[in-house]
Amino acid sequence: MDPTPDEIEAGHAFYTKRALAVYDLAILGYFSRLAWKCPARRILQHYDEHVSNNHLDVGVGTGFFVDRCRFESPTPRVALMDLNDNCLEFASRRIARYRPEIYRANVLEPIPFDVPAFDSVGLTYVLHCVPGDIAAKGVVFDHVKTLMNPGGVVFGATLLHDGVERNWLARAVMDRNNKQGIFANVDDSLDGLKSAIAEHLTDPVVDVVGCVGIFTGSVRP
Numbered sequence: 001m002d003p004t005p006d007e008i009e010a011g012h013a014f015y016t017k018r019a020l021a022v023y024d025l026a027i028l029g030y031f032s033r034l035a036w037k038c039p040a041r042r043i044l045q046h047y048d049e050h051v052s053n054n055h056l057d058v059g060v061g062t063g064f065f066v067d068r069c070r071f072e073s074p075t076p077r078v079a080l081m082d083l084n085d086n087c088l089e090f091a092s093r094r095i096a097r098y099r100p101e102i103y104r105a106n107v108l109e110p111i112p113f114d115v116p117a118f119d120s121v122g123l124t125y126v127l128h129c130v131p132g133d134i135a136a137k138g139v140v141f142d143h144v145k146t147l148m149n150p151g152g153v154v155f156g157a158t159l160l161h162d163g164v165e166r167n168w169l170a171r172a173v174m175d176r177n178n179k180q181g182i183f184a185n186v187d188d189s190l191d192g193l194k195s196a197i198a199e200h201l202t203d204p205v206v207d208v209v210g211c212v213g214i215f216t217g218s219v220r221p
Helices: 005-013 017-034 040-050 064-068 085-094 136-145 168-180 190-200
Strands: 054-058 077-082 101-104 118-124 148-159 202-209 212-218
Touching: 017 040, 017 064, 017 085, 017 168, 040 064, 040 118, 040 148, 040 212, 054 064, 064 085, 064 118, 077 085, 085 101, 118 136, 136 148, 136 190, 190 202, 190 212
Parallel strands: 054 077, 054 118, 077 101, 118 148
Antiparallel strands: 148 212, 202 212
């Protein structure tokens, strides 16, 4: 069943200007270390390993990772894509030095932009906010692949509900966020993520840190 407009809205409505002002400290600091057991520096390492000088970041949050990751070039091409205008505004200001391209789009639908293709796409902490089970969320990979060069790399991370170790805080926060519609990951498992990555991308790799699935895959050359 396709997600309803209300379900899609709930997944990104949390990201108000007020929430974004404390997001790095609360989510990437407190909850990442104590609940998810995957510190932000581990995700930043993933960026450093896979980001290209021709990069699209999807579900940008505050722009924390594209702001801090190491590009090989001092003048990379960086684009930001999100459905939430607050996130796009916040992140674009943060990385203004790169003169980012800005695209507002819902990655559950075909992406309606004809732009030069990218060599890497980041999908960090996006999938657990996307309605549907993990198999249905695989359509996101198909949609971003249309914007990529052959051999390009898709990488990111997502919070998993099953098949991983979740402490009491992770369980409590996930339960609350799923009830409020901020998360949609009650059907997201480690095995499901592995299957989705393998179905839609080549050279799939999924690592687990805490209750976070950190993934990488490539677009077929």
